[in-house]
Structure formats: C-alpha cells, structure tokens
Amino acid sequence: MNEAQTIEVEVRAIEQITPLIKHFTLAPAGGGSMPAFSGGSHIVVVMRGDARIHRNPYSLLSSPQDLSTYEIGVRRMEESRGGSHFMHDRVHVGDRLQIAHPVNLFALDKIARKHVLIAGGIGITPFMAQLEDLRAGSVPYELHYSVRAPEHAAFLPRLLERERANVRMYYDSAAQLIDFDGLLSNQPLGTHVYVCGPAGLIERVIKTARDCGWPDSHIHWEQFSAPPVGDAFDVFLARARVSVHVQPDQSLMESIEAAGVEVPYLCRGGVCGFCQTRVLELDGELIHNDHYLSDADKAKGTSIMPCVSRARCKSLVLDL
Amino acid sequence: MSAVFKPDETFRGDFSYRNSAQAIRRFPLPFPEDEYMYSVNIEPHVTGPEGAVTEFAFDVDEHYVAECRERALVLAAEPLRYQALPHMMSAQWDCLELIMESLARDYPAHFSLDKQGNRWHWVNRPLAIDQHFTFGDADSLPREPLDYITRQAQGDFVVLDQREGDLWAEAGMVTTQADWSLDFDVGMTFNEWHGPVPLAHDLGVFDRALKYLLNLRLGQPVRRLNWTMTIHPRLDTSPENYPSWGPDRASVTRENAGDFAHLRVELQGLWRLPRSNAVLFGIRCYLISVRELATVPKWARRVHRVLKGLHPALVDYKGLTRYRDAVVEWLAPYDDGSPTSAGTAPD
Numbered sequence: 001m002n003e004a005q006t007i008e009v010e011v012r013a014i015e016q017i018t019p020l021i022k023h024f025t026l027a028p029a030g031g032g033s034m035p036a037f038s039g040g041s042h043i044v045v046v047m048r049g050d051a052r053i054h055r056n057p058y059s060l061l062s063s064p065q066d067l068s069t070y071e072i073g074v075r076r077m078e079e080s081r082g083g084s085h086f087m088h089d090r091v092h093v094g095d096r097l098q099i100a101h102p103v104n105l106f107a108l109d110k111i112a113r114k115h116v117l118i119a120g121g122i123g124i125t126p127f128m129a130q131l132e133d134l135r136a137g138s139v140p141y142e143l144h145y146s147v148r149a150p151e152h153a154a155f156l157p158r159l160l161e162r163e164r165a166n167v168r169m170y171y172d173s174a175a176q177l178i179d180f181d182g183l184l185s186n187q188p189l190g191t192h193v194y195v196c197g198p199a200g201l202i203e204r205v206i207k208t209a210r211d212c213g214w215p216d217s218h219i220h221w222e223q224f225s226a227p228p229v230g231d232a233f234d235v236f237l238a239r240a241r242v243s244v245h246v247q248p249d250q251s252l253m254e255s256i257e258a259a260g261v262e263v264p265y266l267c268r269g270g271v272c273g274f275c276q277t278r279v280l281e282l283d284g285e286l287i288h289n290d291h292y293l294s295d296a297d298k299a300k301g302t303s304i305m306p307c308v309s310r311a312r313c314k315s316l317v318l319d320l
Numbered sequence: 321m322s323a324v325f326k327p328d329e330t331f332r333g334d335f336s337y338r339n340s341a342q343a344i345r346r347f348p349l350p351f352p353e354d355e356y357m358y359s360v361n362i363e364p365h366v367t368g369p370e371g372a373v374t375e376f377a378f379d380v381d382e383h384y385v386a387e388c389r390e391r392a393l394v395l396a397a398e399p400l401r402y403q404a405l406p407h408m409m410s411a412q413w414d415c416l417e418l419i420m421e422s423l424a425r426d427y428p429a430h431f432s433l434d435k436q437g438n439r440w441h442w443v444n445r446p447l448a449i450d451q452h453f454t455f456g457d458a459d460s461l462p463r464e465p466l467d468y469i470t471r472q473a474q475g476d477f478v479v480l481d482q483r484e485g486d487l488w489a490e491a492g493m494v495t496t497q498a499d500w501s502l503d504f505d506v507g508m509t510f511n512e513w514h515g516p517v518p519l520a521h522d523l524g525v526f527d528r529a530l531k532y533l534l535n536l537r538l539g540q541p542v543r544r545l546n547w548t549m550t551i552h553p554r555l556d557t558s559p560e561n562y563p564s565w566g567p568d569r570a571s572v573t574r575e576n577a578g579d580f581a582h583l584r585v586e587l588q589g590l591w592r593l594p595r596s597n598a599v600l601f602g603i604r605c606y607l608i609s610v611r612e613l614a615t616v617p618k619w620a621r622r623v624h625r626v627l628k629g630l631h632p633a634l635v636d637y638k639g640l641t642r643y644r645d646a647v648v649e650w651l652a653p654y655d656d657g658s659p660t661s662a663g664t665a666p667d
Contacts, residue, residue, distance in 0.1 A: 005539070005540065035538060035539065035594060036414075036417075036594035036595050037538075037594055037595070038594065038595055038596060038597040040597075041597075064595060101537060101538045101539050101540075102538060102594075103537060103538070104597045107482065107483070107597045109483050109484075110407040110408075110481055110483065110596075111407050111481075111483070217483075217484045266535055266537070272535060273531075273535075274535050
C-alpha cells in the first residue's frame, strides 16, 4: 500500500465511552459515502505525529449497511509507542486523518451453521460490525463478552438495544468467567468460533476448542500486535542500498519507511504475512513478534515481519 | 473507445465474426517475447491507455451485442452454465454493483445507473433494457443479480468465496470458456480447479498466485493474460459440447489455417468484493484469426516463433497437437527472421 491509495476522513465525533476507550466517528472528507466493507474488516489510520508517522490498525465497528461514516474504538495502551496516545490526546472533532481501504482478515465463514463469538475487552470491535451482518442473515449466533468491570463494557448500550437475546456478559469484578469447556464442548456440528481480545483469552479458546475436537478450520481469531519496544539496531537494505537505524521505540517497518523505502503491508499487526521479508545476512538474533510465521520458520531465521518484529544484532541485511 | 456494434455477427453456424482494423490494432497479444512459458504474470489492473482493452475496468467493444446474444443462446440450451450456491448472494450483489457502476461510469453513452438509496434505475441502451429495482432485494430483478448482470457483460465470471485460507469457486456465469466447465468445477478450491494444468504446479505458480490473491485489496484489482487457440471464432468451446467443436481441429490444413485457426486470449481480471469479502474472477475472451493477426508484421513473426518453440506439454494441454504444425507452416512466409521489438504493441 502507499499513501496515494488512502482515503481522507474528517473526525465527526469523539466519545469517551469507558475509562480507557474512545469511540471515533469518521466521515468522508469530500462528502459522499465510505467504501463498502464486510464485518471483521480493519482500517489502518495514518497519524502524523511531530517526530514520526504512526500507522495503526483498528477494526471497523460500524454497520456495513450504513456507509455514511466509519466508526472505530481506540483503547489507550499503557505501553503505547504513541499511536493510541496520539488518537486519545491529539485528535479532535473536525480534524482530518488518512485511512487505508478496509481489509478483512477476520471474516465470518459463510457456510457455518452457527457462529459463536467470544470478545475480551477492546476485542469487541470487529464483532460489532459482524453482528450487523449476522442479524441480517438466518444463521444462529451468540456473543460472549468478557470485561474487567461494568464501567469497561464498551458499546454495551448498543449491544443490548440491538442484540439483547444473543449477548451474554461476563464481569471479572463479579468473578464471572466464561465456561470455555461447557461452551465449546456442546455445540452443533458446523459451528464456527471466533475470538478477539487479549492473548491469554485467544490461547485459551484455541486450546479448549482443539481439546474438544474442533477442526482448525472452524476456529478463528484476530489479535493485532502493537510493535513492541526493544533495543536499537541497524539494518542494511540490500536492494535500496540504504542503512537504517531502528530506535528502541520505533518499529523496523516505521524506520524503513522513514528512510524513504516502501514496504508492502496490509495489517501492520503481524497477522497477514504480507510484509514478509527475506533475511539475507544476520549476525545476532531475530525477535519474532508476529502470529504468521510457524515456530519452525521463526527458528530458521530466514524471514521476518518488519511490522512487528525486530532484531538484537550486530548486523542485519534485508532483501528490500 | 467508441465502438460501432456489429449485432448480427455469429460465433456458430456461419461464423460471421470478424475484427475491424481498429479491433485488430487493440488486440491483447499475450506474448511479450518470442517464446512462452508459464509465470505468475499478474499485474495491477491499472486502467488505460485510451483505446486499449484495459482502458476501463470492463471492456465493451464492437462485439458486445453479438456476444450477449450468443450467451443467451447457450443459456437457453444449457441453464447450468450459470450457477450460484446459496451463501454467495451478498457476493452476487457486490458483482452487480461493480459491473453496473463501472459500465455507467466508463460508457455513459451506452449505460446509466441512478441510485436513490437502495432504489436503483439501470439503463442499458445497446440491449434496450430499462430496469428499476431495489438493491439487496433479489425479488425485484427478473433473475438472480449475478445472472442478471452477466447476461449484459462480455466474458465469463466466476465468484470465489474466501475461507480456510483458500478460494472456492462457488458462483459463476461461464459460456465463453476454453474447454472447462463451471458445472464440473463449482465448489472446488483454487488448486482443485487448476488441477489439469501441466508444469505450472511444479513451478510453484499456483501456490504463489493463491497467496497473492488471498491478500487482494479492495479498489486494487489485478489482471493477467492467458491464451490458447480455437478453430473458427467459436466462443463456446465447452466440454459439454465437445462433439460439436472437437472434430474441427482435424480440419485444419496449411492452406486454410490462416482463416480457420484463431488465437484465443483471455484478459483475466480479479477484484476484491466489498460486502462479501469474495473475489470476482473475470475471464474476457478475445478471438482473432491467424490471418487477421498476420496483418501486423511483428505479430506474425512473434506468433510463428512462439508456436514453433512451444513446450510439448503445453501444445498438448492447449489442444493444439493436431494443427500446430499447419499454423506454423501458414505463418512461416511472414517470418523473415528479423528481430521483433520488445513488448506487444504493433510496430
């Protein structure tokens, strides 16, 4: 993707809906409609900070049937490298932002006989749009939504208004935990399960489903990783013949982009594999933070996802 | 391009289909070099330049009206040339929207689309169609949305559902195909329906192409060219009708090859569809007789060389075994051995 293919949007509304989550409504800056999309899609928001450009993925939570605006929910991350803080502290109603066209890496399976959706915290956002698609169809579905405490239950009023019969809430504060075994051991054949939220929740759902005999094709999950901070390192781009210094709080991809070299990407969260880059030389070790490469491929050390992964090394040469 | 339609030309019986001089000049020759082998020759479907078959998203040329009539004839005899599995309905609407919006935007003299919310008004002047309907309500159209709109478009269309890290051919309109069958392939995965293709599996072409297509982006369609040859300008060379066209291949001689043998080029386009997250695969067929092709000296030399050096497995797979030599002999006098310029454009 490059910047020429972005859409300019105007921030129409901002609402603080939980102590940590802000709800943004984005309208096309030139009037008209936003592009159509399917539930589960995300956009990448381009944020022009003082020192650098942030590009963060956020799931679309608005209805795919209403294209007058897009809506996203942004949780303030404690260990933020700046993206979520920028959205929370620097963006105001009336501001303009660039976004990329929606991409769906977390689509509903169209031949499922039933859908079980499991959300933890901010992981509710892709399901908000998927529920709109599901409500228009005839396949049964249910949402299990787990949050720390009632004040953290983002979008609950909207859910209760539209989906009261299909939503079950779980509050950590009231010691209400999802009974994963009970839920996943007793579903009709052809059911698909979808999970989005913290890493622990996703791992738990995947493991329980597998232990219950679910085929992998019926287990869906999405977790965008924020690029973790780490030690500074240097990388040489063999084709561009450019040396790049990666700061501790800067991702490898951001550093490469700042040096004027474009890296093709879709999710910027270690999910899609689109930015997979060949490692030509390495003196040190790669720190893989993606969910795309297999453990065996990670161990080989011959490729890296520059969107979230980095290196602890004396030298690194990439095929870029 | 402002094409003058030739509504009476035929693709069967007397085969009156011909290309105008203008249509010959814009023919999408698929050979950038004097030899040919499979590759992942996918490129962005960037529109332009003016007059080219890629000027717009969907090319409407002088054969439009005649091709739509040919499609109706095939469907009347064999309704299963159109099929859509039940879960593909949202993708059907995506396709209808994409094709209608593109045609109305690119050919305003021929097509118009007026939207008032979900109430749409579609006008197709060449086919004398004036249709009011409600977007999303299948009962408001005389046929299913994909059936309806692809009867008004040139080329075949297959709609691919994306799930389980694969693409599944689960809806389509296929009446102008080079010896494959939607009825046979419907429900298959990407590697399954490409199963019969020789060599390319070993080259890793399909694994790479699938990975690329799974990440196809909204608003960034891609395209590629594919080719084979057909005797007579026959659009419908289906396995179902093999007895009516297969024997033609034994009728080609070095004397008649220029008129009987046609280069058959597919301009294949792939679009991500927004609401369904499915992929639309368009396969637009262009036919040109070897005699028409030889009116461009560079093309005569190049096609002569490509056919002469074609890998035996490809000669066999493309069904050229019986007449390849006749076509090569017919073209030989046009090839003086002088070099061809780079690219496919006529000299």
